[in-house]
Amino acid sequence: MGQRLGVDVIYTGPSTADASEQVRILEDMISRGVSAIAVAPNDAAAVTPVLIKARNAGIAVLDWDTPADESVVDYSVQQVDSTVYARHMYDLLVQNMGESGDYAVVTGGLSAENLNIWIDEGLEYAKVKYPGLTLVTQRIPSDEKQQLAYQKTLDLLKAYPNLKGILGYSTPAPIGVAQAVQEKGLQSRIAVVGVALPTDSGPYLEDGSLDVATLWDPGKLGALTVYVASELLNGRAIADGQDVPGVGRITVRGKVIVMGPPSDFTKENYKDYTF
Known part of the structure; x- marks a missing residue:
């Protein structure tokens, strides 16, 4: 999705569920002057101060997969309701x-x-x-x-x-x-x-x-997050029912964007999937 949109995507994170390490990585992204940050918080409260810092620096802030403090994000990209x-x-x-x-x-x-x-x-x-x-x-x-x-x-x-x-x-x-x-x-x-x-x-x-x-398909969730960030940076609104290329129709409720229903994997069908 990044290549399709002409977006340089930096995908990074701590090797363990360490909130303090996640904060350090976010601080580094702010120092590098990125245009947007999308975070899946290990601890929502722990990352709130650094996300406020990012917003004050003019960086668009999103969460994905896991909600952050709603007051500090532009959009919350969620996999399912x-x-x-x-x-x-x-x-x-x-x-x-x-x-x-x-x-x-x-x-x-x-x-x-x-x-x-x-x-x-x-x-x-x-x-x-x-x-x-x-x-x-x-x-x-x-x-x-x-x-x-x-x-x-x-x-x-x-x-x-x-x-x-x-x-x-x-x-x-x-x-x-x-x-x-x-x-x-x-x-x-x-x-x-x-x-x-x-x-x-x-x-x-x-x-x-x-x-x-x-x-759900984690690749599609990542693609949707990059798409939303790109639209936000280009000043374009995200609409309820919008058909996102490679993802499908999404649901939008205020700041919350929902990708779609989950998929169930069983003995009979798991081989049909590649992720």
Whole structure:
């Protein structure tokens, strides 16, 4: 998308979910005099001061994938409608474990705003729609690390032997969860649903240690973010229902731009995708 629009895209970030390192990188982008910054905050509050600094320097500011403080961004580019996605996760879980029983939530970082929104809205939805579900413990952080999700899931399986389902949020978490379920041979007893890439999910979808992965095309999300930044810098408005080349029709509500509905990846269809 950058080449198509004549935009020089710098894609960078910390190697771990480190908010302070992310702030340092943003400071560097300001010093380099970039025209626009699009950030997926590890911690929304931590990046607010540096995003204000960017705006004061005349830099367009967007968030993508994960919301920042709404007051400091020009646009918030989101992959899916948060409420729709939060509910969809629980619907998928119930389809695979039934409407009653013990379940757990394994997430990425506890300060990741998008993950918290999906979990919080999903919990509220489940209280009404699926009162037979019982969350056995608080959401379990894995710090965006598959190995940590795997280790914590092993602990979880030991502590709660009647567990029937696990929801995994952040792309490494469901894979780590499925790895633990696979190792213990619990595919037929525990349903696992999570936010994961189809290529990563394949081995676990094949043997049922991961029942369904649900996500969006991250390449399209990146392309949409670059497109929005370019339109903003050129003084052109983004319209609801606009057909973005290579992305499709988008939804616009004020500052919030939503790419579209998620895709579900199963044993039957995951090979149809290349990301």
